[in-house]
Structure formats: structure tokens, C-alpha cells
Amino acid sequence: MSAVLQESPAQAGKKHEIDENSFTLAAGLGTGPVPIEPYASPAYFEKERERVFRRAWLYAGRMEQLPEANSFFVKDYEINKASLVISRGKDGRVRAFHNVCSHRGNLVVNQSCGVAERLTCRYHNWAYRTETGELMGVPDLKHFFDFDKKSCGLTPVACDVWEGFIFVNFQKKPEVSLLEFLGPFGKTYAGIPFFNLDETIVIQADFKANWKLIADAFAEPYHVPALHPATLAPGFAHPEENRYARPLSARAHGIHRHFSAYGNPQYVPSETSKVERLVYVQETGGVLGGDSAENARALTAHPAINPTKNPNWSADVTWIFPNFNIDYSTGGFWTHEFWPVEYNRTRWTLKIFIPKTMNLRHRLQLEHYACRWSEVVLEDVTNCERIQRGMESGAKTHMILQDAEMLIRHNLHVLDKWVNADTVAEALQ
Amino acid sequence: MSHRETSLPRGFESLEPFVDYWVRESNDERRAARSTAQMEDIREFYDVVVALAPDAITYLEKFPLDAMPDDATRLFKLLLAMNHAAIAVEMHGAPRAFDSPWPAPVRIAKGPWPYGGSIEGAEIGGGFR
Ligand code: FES
Ligand SMILES: [Fe+2]
Numbered sequence: 001m002s003a004v005l006q007e008s009p010a011q012a013g014k015k016h017e018i019d020e021n022s023f024t025l026a027a028g029l030g031t032g033p034v035p036i037e038p039y040a041s042p043a044y045f046e047k048e049r050e051r052v053f054r055r056a057w058l059y060a061g062r063m064e065q066l067p068e069a070n071s072f073f074v075k076d077y078e079i080n081k082a083s084l085v086i087s088r089g090k091d092g093r094v095r096a097f098h099n100v101c102s103h104r105g106n107l108v109v110n111q112s113c114g115v116a117e118r119l120t121c122r123y124h125n126w127a128y129r130t131e132t133g134e135l136m137g138v139p140d141l142k143h144f145f146d147f148d149k150k151s152c153g154l155t156p157v158a159c160d161v162w163e164g165f166i167f168v169n170f171q172k173k174p175e176v177s178l179l180e181f182l183g184p185f186g187k188t189y190a191g192i193p194f195f196n197l198d199e200t201i202v203i204q205a206d207f208k209a210n211w212k213l214i215a216d217a218f219a220e221p222y223h224v225p226a227l228h229p230a231t232l233a234p235g236f237a238h239p240e241e242n243r244y245a246r247p248l249s250a251r252a253h254g255i256h257r258h259f260s261a262y263g264n265p266q267y268v269p270s271e272t273s274k275v276e277r278l279v280y281v282q283e284t285g286g287v288l289g290g291d292s293a294e295n296a297r298a299l300t301a302h303p304a305i306n307p308t309k310n311p312n313w314s315a316d317v318t319w320i321f322p323n324f325n326i327d328y329s330t331g332g333f334w335t336h337e338f339w340p341v342e343y344n345r346t347r348w349t350l351k352i353f354i355p356k357t358m359n360l361r362h363r364l365q366l367e368h369y370a371c372r373w374s375e376v377v378l379e380d381v382t383n384c385e386r387i388q389r390g391m392e393s394g395a396k397t398h399m400i401l402q403d404a405e406m407l408i409r410h411n412l413h414v415l416d417k418w419v420n421a422d423t424v425a426e427a428l429q
Numbered sequence: 430m431s432h433r434e435t436s437l438p439r440g441f442e443s444l445e446p447f448v449d450y451w452v453r454e455s456n457d458e459r460r461a462a463r464s465t466a467q468m469e470d471i472r473e474f475y476d477v478v479v480a481l482a483p484d485a486i487t488y489l490e491k492f493p494l495d496a497m498p499d500d501a502t503r504l505f506k507l508l509l510a511m512n513h514a515a516i517a518v519e520m521h522g523a524p525r526a527f528d529s530p531w532p533a534p535v536r537i538a539k540g541p542w543p544y545g546g547s548i549e550g551a552e553i554g555g556g557f558r
Contacts, residue, residue, distance in 0.1 A: 074550075112550030201456075202539035202551040230520035274479050275515030349538075357542050360490050360505075366541035368512040370456050375516055378535045379526045385534075 016241040016262075016312050023250035023259075023406040033398035034412050039210040040391045045343035047419045052322050053079045055424055057167040057174070057181045059324040059337060060086050060159070064197050065113065066094060066166075070130045073113035074099055078347070079340045080170050084157055085109055085119065089131035094161055096168045097133040097154035101126055108154070119154075128154050162186060164194065165326070175424035182320070183254035183428070188304045189318065189326075194353075195295040196332040201352040201370045203377055209384035210391075211323060211340040212411065214348050217380040218327075218336055219319055219407035221245040221261050227383060231376045235267045236314060248310040250406045255321045255414045255428060257407045260306050263314020279364040296330035319407055321414055344388055350377060437507075438488060438500045441481060444507055447474045451510040452503050455546020457537040459506075463513035464525050464533070471524060475514040478507055495543040506544060 024031060038044050060075050066088035076083045083099040085108070101108050101121040108121040108128065118127045118136055127137040133154035141147060158169040160178035167178050179186055207214075217223070224245045225233045237245040242262050250259035269276035299305055305328055306313040315329035325336035334352040341347055352373060357363045390396070401409050421427035435442045450466075451474055453459045463471060478485075489497065489505055497505060517524050525531065538551035 199542065200539060201537070201541060201545070202547075203535065204538045204551065205535040207534040230522075231516075231526070269519075273515070273519040275475075275482075275511055276519060278479075278482055279512065354541060357494065360486060360494065363494060363541060363543075364486075364508060364512060366545075367456065367459075367509045368515070370537055370540055370545070371460065371512050371516050372520075374460055374535055374537050375520070375526055378529050378533055381535050382529050382533065 016238065018242060018246050019248065019308070022403050023247070024401075024403050024409060027250075027252040027257075027406060027410055029252075029406065029409050029413060033400050034409060036391050036396060036399050038412060038415060039212055039388070040343070042343045044419070045210075045340070048322075048340065048415070049079055051421070051427075052415065052418045053077075053340070054170045055175070055427075056322050056418070057160075057169045057178050058322075059320070059335075060084070060096065060166040060168045062197070063094070063161065063164040063166065068115060070117050071113070071115050072109070072119070072130050074109050074111070075168075077170075077339075082170070083107055084168060085130075085133075085154065086159065086166060086168070087130045087133075091131075094159055094166055095131070095133065096157040096159035097128075098157060100155065102135060102152040102154070103138075163190060163192070171424075176428065180428070182256070185253035185256035185318070185320065188253055192302050192304065192328065193295075193298045194333060195299075196353050196355040198356040199354045201354055201366070201373065203350040203352070203370075203374055204348065205377065205381045206341075206345075206347045207381050207385055208345055209381075209388035210344055211338045211346040211348075212415075213384040213387050214346055214380065215319065215323060215325075215336075215338045215411070216405075216408045217384060218317060218325060219257075219259070219411070220405045221247055221259070222402065222404040227379050228376055231372055231379065236261060236263050238262075238264060242312075244404070246404055248306065248313060249308050250404070251307075252410050256319060257321075257410050258316055258318040259404075259407055260308070260310070260313060261315045261317065262310075262312055264312055276368065279361065279368045295332075299328060299330065317407075319411065321411070322418075344392065346384075348381075436500060437504050438498075440488070441485060441504055443477055444481060444504070447477065447507060448503055450474075451514075452506045453510065454506075454544060455537075456509075456540025456544075457546055459510045459513045460537060462510065463517055464531055466517075466524055468517065468524055471514050471517045475511070475518045478511045478514065482508060482511060509544060 061073060065073050069088060069090040072085055072087040074083060074085055084096050085099045086094060086096045088094050099107050099109050103124055103126050106121050106123040108119050116130055119130050120127045125139050128134065129136050133156060135149050135152045158174045160167055162178055162182060221236060222244055225237045225243065237243060245262055248260040248262055305316055315327055317325060317327050319325050323338040327334050332353050334350060337349045339347045354366060357366060418427040435445050436448055437444055451462060453462055485504055485508055489501055492501055538548040540546050
């Protein structure tokens with residue numbers, strides 16, 4: 001174990017107080033065992049595909065990926081067997097289209113991103129306007145029959161932006177707007193001062209487990225001391241004051257949810273962790289990343305962040321239904337996308353936003369940061385594959401959740417509503 | 430100019446035996462190197478590189494990060510690999526986390542600049558295509 005915990009003079013002698021009020025009861029949830037069928041059943045997965053992923057607003061990307069007019073990127077949604085082009089117009093508007101040619105159905109764009117006025121399908125060179133998806137040019141047009149150019153643009157997909165995050169909706173005409181979908185979450189988490197958006201570290205995994213297992217792994221800190229004893233526990237638990245890393249808060253926000261993670265801001269690497277001590281820019285405050293005190297102060301001043309304003313705070317995990325996380329810490333923020341492929345297969349992308357490399361020492365710190373992250377997630381991912389096997393064995397029909405696992409219970413509750421509701425309005429109640 | 434017997438800047442010759450194995454191009458390759466190494470080898474590299482790290486940092490700080498002479502670039506990449514060795518030595522006491530298989534389903538699709546490496550499309554999450 002590599003942690004030592006320094007006490008600041010203000011905190012000396014003052015014990016960390018753990019909130020013993022029930023998060024689960026406060027969220028209006030039950031307390032009994034919950035079925036594991038949603039994780040292990042192909043039939044349930046088909047319902048998720050139709051009723052959740054074809055009806056909910058889904059994450060597409062960040063505005064930074066569309067820096068200028070005619071910027072575009074491609075986003076694949078395997079669960080919906082779809083490939084979308086997301087573009088930005090001269091009017092600043094973001095639009096989404098199916099990446100499918102009106103001529104004979106070829107995928108039009110086969111690069112991940114770019115800037116171009118027109119997108120050309122390489123089968124017969126039909127060309128579309130990047131901004132609007134309109135069909136611009138058709139070679140040898142005169143030999144087509146009764147051709148109506150106007151009706152042959154790329155097929156639009158509903159698209160909207162919240163706080164710089166781009167979302168799409170696969171319903172032909174979405175039953176609810178993005179803002180209605182985000183509900184109280186969208187209001188509470190508006191206006192957060194994002195920083196360090198310049199660069200990203202991207203960690204990905206393609207593995208054999210249900211998508212909710214990896215979402216669950218980031219939704220509760222109860223497993224941190226056991227599963228991450230060396231990589232995370234030193235910063236996110238405390239052998240006396242918070243042995244089981246109990247959250248500082250955990251709440252439902254409509255169909256979405258958050259928990260605030262405990263952490264000791266006085267955490268420093270131990271004497272024997274020579275490299276960690278060498279590469280960490282010591283004047284910074286974050287448990288894992290660390291950033292200028294100014295950025296951290298602006299973030300922690302926001303009422304949504306660490307809502308109980310507990311001094312021993314490390315990070316907030318927010319889980320936007322169904323499969324997207326935006327997480328906030330004094331070191332910056334990161335996102336998780338948990339994309340279902342099959343009932344027992346998931347592709348997951350963790351994107352950690354970091355500042356541009358400033359100098360050599362900073363570069364070494366970023367390498368250490370990326371290393372530690374990949375190690376933490378390796379622990380989680382390989383564990384998920386074991387859980388999937390356990391769940392599919394049929395040995396158990398239910399799992400038992402404690403109070404710190406409230407987010408998992410809330411997700412299953414919301415998911416069940418969506419799977420069973422005939423309308424989105426009903427699902428949102 | 431006399432013939433160089435080392436591929437590293439003067440003063441860092443004792444790191445020469447580690448160049449072949451630990452000089453790698455991307456964050457993910459350095460991670461793979463550490464994950465598949467023997468603990469004794471990781472420990473040996475760690476001890477030598479950690480002792481020289483403060484001097485190496487001072488030496489390398491005079492160059493632009495992405496435009497160093499070749500010998501300095503090699504030294505820089507050894508310092509990057511040092512972080513990976515530290516995960517094994519300072520955290521796990523083993524090359525990898527307990528119970529973790531190799532090859533592993535996790536990869537660092539994009540690392541920090543420079544020499545982080547990037548898989549096409551990783552930035553937008555489409556790197557699986
Ligand atoms: S399929 Fe696209 S131009 Fe023919
Ligand atoms: Fe975890």
C-alpha cells in the first residue's frame with residue numbers, strides 16, 4: 001500500500017463524518033434483492049435495444065470535436081446497427097444524419113472525422129452538403145428517371161446539444177426533447193465550468209460482459225478497497241475513517257443519478273513511491289490528476305458538485321441514463337460510454353480530458369496518470385467478465401445490493417420502466 | 430567526433446542495457462512491455478532509471494519535447510517507461526494487477542502528446558471500426 005495521509009492543521013483531530021442516512025430510501029427505492037435477468041437474458045437485451053436505445057437520447061460527442069463550420073465526425077451505434085455523421089453548419093448548428101447513401105445504400109463517410117464542404121460517396125460519387133445533408137451532385141443525372149434531388153438528401157437524425165455534449169435520438173420524431181429527457185438533472189448540472197478540454201487520453205475495451213456490469217462498476221465505490229487495493233484505495237478510502245469508501249452523497253435526479261466519492265485531498269504518495277513522488281506536480285490538489293487550485297475552486301463552488309460540500313471529496317460520478325457518465329474531479333473531468341453489442345458483449349470508451357502537455361515533468365505526470373487509469377480499468381473489466389460468467393451460470397436469480405450501491409438499483413428500476421412502458425412519457429414518470 | 434558506444438546521452442550509459450526492451454513508441458506499448466515482463470527485470474530497470482531520473486529530467490528539459498536529438502529522445506522514452514515500471518513496483522508488487530489476464534481486453538487507444546500514440550478514430554470513440 002502506497003498511501004500516507006497527511007493531516008492539515010485545520011482537520012487535525014477532527015474525524016470524518018459519514019452520512020448514515022439511507023441513500024436508497026431517500027431515492028424512494030425498495031430494499032429487496034433485485035433480479036439478474038437484465039444482465040443475462042438475450043430476450044431482455046432485445047427489449048433494451050427496441051425500447052431503450054431506440055427511444056432514449058444517446059451521447060454522440062463533444063462540441064470540441066466540431067471546431068469550425070463543415071467539421072464532421074462519424075459515430076457508430078452498433079446496438080442500433082447505425083452509423084451517423086454529425087456535422088456543424090455555418091450557422092453553428094449541429095446536425096446528425098445517417099451515414100447512408102441515397103443511391104444504393106453505401107456508407108458515405110469512411111474516415112472518423114474531418115472538415116469538408118461536401119461528403120462524397122465513393123461508389124458512384126454522389127455528393128452531399130456536409131452542413132445540411134442535401135444532395136448536391138449526381139454524375140450522369142440525365143439517365144435517372146423522374147429524379148427528385150430534394151428528397152434524396154442524407155436521412156436526418158434528431159440531434160441536440162446540452163452544455164457542449166451532443167446527443168442524438170433514433171426515434172423518427174422524438175417523443176421528448178433532450179431537455180425533457182434530462183429533466184431535473186439537466187437543470188442541476190447546468191453551468192458547470194469545464195476546463196482542460198484541450199486533449200484526451202482514451203482508454204477502450206471490448207469485452208465479454210453485459211454493458212450494465214461495467215456501468216455498475218463505476219457507479220459504486222464499495223468495491224474500491226477490495227478490487228483496487230493498490231491503484232485506488234489509498235486515495236479513495238481510509239483505513240480508519242472510511243474503510244469501505246462510503247459515498248458522501250448519492251441521489252436520483254429523475255431518471256439519472258449521481259454519487260460523490262470520498263477522497264482525502266491531503267493524500268500524498270508514500271516515501272517508497274519514488275516515481276509517483278517525482279512526477280506528481282505537487283502544488284496541485286487532485287487525488288488522481290491534479291490541476292490549478294483556481295479551476296478546482298470554480299468547480300467545487302458549483303452547487304451540484306459535491307452537493308453536501310464535504311471537505312473530504314474526490315470526485316462526482318454522474319450517470320446519464322442509459323449508458324453515459326460525466327465525472328467531475330478537481331483534476332478535470334472524464335466520460336464513460338458503455339455501448340452494448342450483444343447481451344454479453346460490450347464496447348466501452350473512457351475519455352479523460354487533460355490539458356495540453358506543458359513541459360517534460362508534466363508529460364511524465366500524464367504518463368503516470370494514463371498508466372494508473374488503465375490499470376484501474378483493467379481490474380474492473382476483467383472482473384466484469386467473471387461476473388458475467390457467474391450470472392449466466394444460473395446459480396443465482398437475484399443479487400443483493402447495499403445502500404452504497406443505490407445507483408445500480410436506481411438504474412434497474414428506471415430500465416424496467418423503459419422496457420415496459422409503451423410511451424416515453426410513461427417511462428419518464 | 431569519436432564513435433559513440435552508447436545510444437544515450439553521455440552520463441546515462443548505465444541505462445543502455447534497457448534501451449532495446451523499454452524504448453517504445455506509445456503509451457499502450459510501454460504498458461504491454463511492463464505487463465509481459467518478469468518482475469526481476471522490471472525491478473532492475475526501475476532501480477537504475479529512478480536513480481538517474483532527476484539528472485535525466487534536468488538534461489532533457491533544455492530541448493523542445495518533440496524535437497530532441499535521437500539519443501535524448503531515447504532517454505525521454507525510458508523516463509516514460511519508468512512510470513509503467515512504477516505501477517508494478519510501487520503499486521502491485523507484481524507485473525500486473527492480481528487476477529488480471531494477458532492479453533487483456535483493455536487498451537490505451539490514445540495517450541498524451543508526445544509519444545502517447547493514437548489509434549485511428551480513438552478521439553471520437555470510433556476506434557473500434
Ligand atoms: S451508392 Fe453511393 S453513389 Fe452509389
Ligand atoms: Fe472499479
